[in-house]
Amino acid sequence: MENEPVPPASRPVPAASQKRDRVVGLSVVAGAFLLSLGISLWxxxxxxxxxxxxxxxxxxxxIQGWPNKVDPLALLERARSLTPRPLLRGIVAEGVASDGTIDLRSATAYARYSFQSPPGHGPQPPREPGVVPRRANCGRQSVRVGRQGIEAEADQAHVPCPALQREPLPEPRCTFAAIWRHARKLGANPEGRARIEYYRAAAGPAYRFELPGTSxxxxLYGDCERQLTTGEAVGSVP
Known part of the structure; x- marks a missing residue:
């Protein structure tokens, strides 16, 4: 009769090509979903x-030599490990003895390391999702070693990039003791305590030496081979 159901054995069996097309279709849908999810997360x-x-x-x-014979340059890699910002912008050491070390038992002795990030990299100021930043910030973070030990200071994510982009400072090539030897040739008292900076001068990487209470x-240029002129020495540690 016309309305009698078709026996199961007589129902048409889907061809292999139909099964394959169904699998391919489901795979395409799943792949598109995963792709869109990945783009969304990115x-x-x-x-x-x-x-x-x-x-x-x-x-x-x-910290080797803690607390009275600390070499600030020997701590550079330790300082790097405490900040996500990779570009070295300068080092300041106060209370440097003629052997190149500082005595951190003194209230005035310390060392500070300044780091930044490439434009738009590293920690950035908070913003609403989907909002494009108005400018590329480089940020800044200092790491300081003093009487309590070594620590990173609060990160400054809002610091803009400098108008004139410069290469980060390379690894220091001179010891502070070598810089002191040059100072002694100029008459510096070896019992004094100096302020030494490693910074980018107009001429390039440089060291600035100051002995408080004297003239x-x-x-010195970064290789410690020559003394810079006043114009060549312009620059500072941020």
Whole structure:
């Protein structure tokens, strides 16, 4: 009869090509979903930049010569490990003895390391998701070693990039003791305590030496082979 159901054995069996097409179709749908999900997560990561983290408390772990014979240059890599900002912009050391070390038992002795990030990289100021930043910030973070040990200071994510982009400072090529030897040739008292900066001068990487209470002040080029002129020595540690 016309309305009698078709016995199961007589129902048409889908061809292999139909099954394959169904699998391909489902695979395409799943792939498109995963792709859109990946794009969404990527866009979220772009629109929500890395933000500054609270610094860890100070520590004396890993500081050779603690507390009275600390070489600030020997701590550079330790300082790097405490900040996400990779570009070295300068080092300032106060209370440097003629052997190139500082005595951190003194209230006035310390060393500070200044770091920045490439434009738009590293921790950025908070912003609403999807909002394009008005400018590329380079930020700035200092790491300081003092009487309590070594620690990162609060990150400054809002610091803009300098108008004139310069190469980061290379690894220091001179010891502070070598800079002191030059100062002694100029009459510096080896019992004094100096302020030494490693910075980018107009001429390039340089060291500035100052002996408080005296007129001894000079800057040496990064290889410590020559003393810079006043014009060549212009620059500072940010």
């Amino acid at each position: 866009a979220k990561g772009v629109s929500e930049p890395e933000t500054s983290q609270a610094p860890a408390p100070p520590t004396t772990a890993g 001894i002040r000079f800057s």
